[in-house]
Amino acid sequence: MNDNAFTTTTGVGRLGPAFPFVPSTRIPDPDRRPLRIAALLGSARRASLNRALLRAVVRVLPDDAIVEPVAIERLPFYDADLEAADASAEVRAFRDAVSSADALLVVTPEYNRSLPAVVKNAIDWASRPRSSAAIAGKPVLLLGATPGTGGVRHALDHAAAVLAFAGAVPFERRLGVANAAERLGDDGGSPDGGSPDAALLTDLADVVGSFADSVRRVTQEQSAAA
Numbered sequence: 001m002n003d004n005a006f007t008t009t010t011g012v013g014r015l016g017p018a019f020p021f022v023p024s025t026r027i028p029d030p031d032r033r034p035l036r037i038a039a040l041l042g043s044a045r046r047a048s049l050n051r052a053l054l055r056a057v058v059r060v061l062p063d064d065a066i067v068e069p070v071a072i073e074r075l076p077f078y079d080a081d082l083e084a085a086d087a088s089a090e091v092r093a094f095r096d097a098v099s100s101a102d103a104l105l106v107v108t109p110e111y112n113r114s115l116p117a118v119v120k121n122a123i124d125w126a127s128r129p130r131s132s133a134a135i136a137g138k139p140v141l142l143l144g145a146t147p148g149t150g151g152v153r154h155a156l157d158h159a160a161a162v163l164a165f166a167g168a169v170p171f172e173r174r175l176g177v178a179n180a181a182e183r184l185g186d187d188g189g190s191p192d193g194g195s196p197d198a199a200l201l202t203d204l205a206d207v208v209g210s211f212a213d214s215v216r217r218v219t220q221e222q223s224a225a226a
């Protein structure tokens with residue numbers, strides 16, 4: 001468990017209430033810089049279950065990884081004219097946050113059996129210009145939560161397809177959490193992050209750990225090749 005996950009509010013907008021990361025400058029191994037995982041949250045709702053799921057991710061992060069939430073809810077809708085005019089400060093900050101991260105984490109609800117527009121819009125911005133897309137080559141872990149029983153499968157499938165077309169590399173494992181309020185021990189509004197059930201924390205630690213291992217391997221191969 002990583003009790004000292006360092007975080008910054010990279011990007012635009014606010015992270016919303018009760019985002020209980022503990023800032024720290026602790027780096028577990030001085031010879032290894034931490035993996036920087038930029039997190040895109042698909043719901044800005046005050047009592048978001050997906051925000052609660054992101055908090056649970058931070059609880060199970062490996063010690064050598066940090067999560068940096070990147071707000072996406074205030075990005076303008078993608079507009080090629082705005083892009084041609086060098087985009088907005090918000091878009092530039094968002095793209096910088098994506099391109100400087102080692103990997104992305106998308107934590108999203110399912111809306112009408114697909115991904116929410118706010119997530120699609122963020123991916124669209126990060127995918128352009130195609131020749132220097134911020135998202136190109138980024139490993140992406142997809143997670144989601146729903147109060148229903150469906151498990152967010154459609155949203156995660158659609159997000160994976162969109163990300164792959166945009167040039168990112170969706171991780172082969174995903175985790176959709178059904179009955180999320182019960183499983184997260186949180187209606188989304190708990191200031192202490194709720195109490196996720198043990199099986200959920202185990203599954204989450206497993207998928208997040210294997211994602212971090214895979215990203216670490218890629219970054220090591222890239223540094224060796226450089």
Ligand SMILES: Cc1cc2nc3c(=O)[nH]c(=O)nc-3n(C[C@H](O)[C@H](O)[C@H](O)COP(=O)(O)O)c2cc1C
Nearest residue numbers: 043045048049050109110111112113146147148150
């Ligand atoms: C427009 C809309 C469409 C939805 N469609 C689905 C859906 O297809 N599948 C599902 O499991 N839940 C669906 N829901 C319910 C969401 O999963 C639920 O509102 C969830 O709590 C949203 O995530 P959040 O708690 O992080 O805000 C939908 C909700 C809205 C507002």
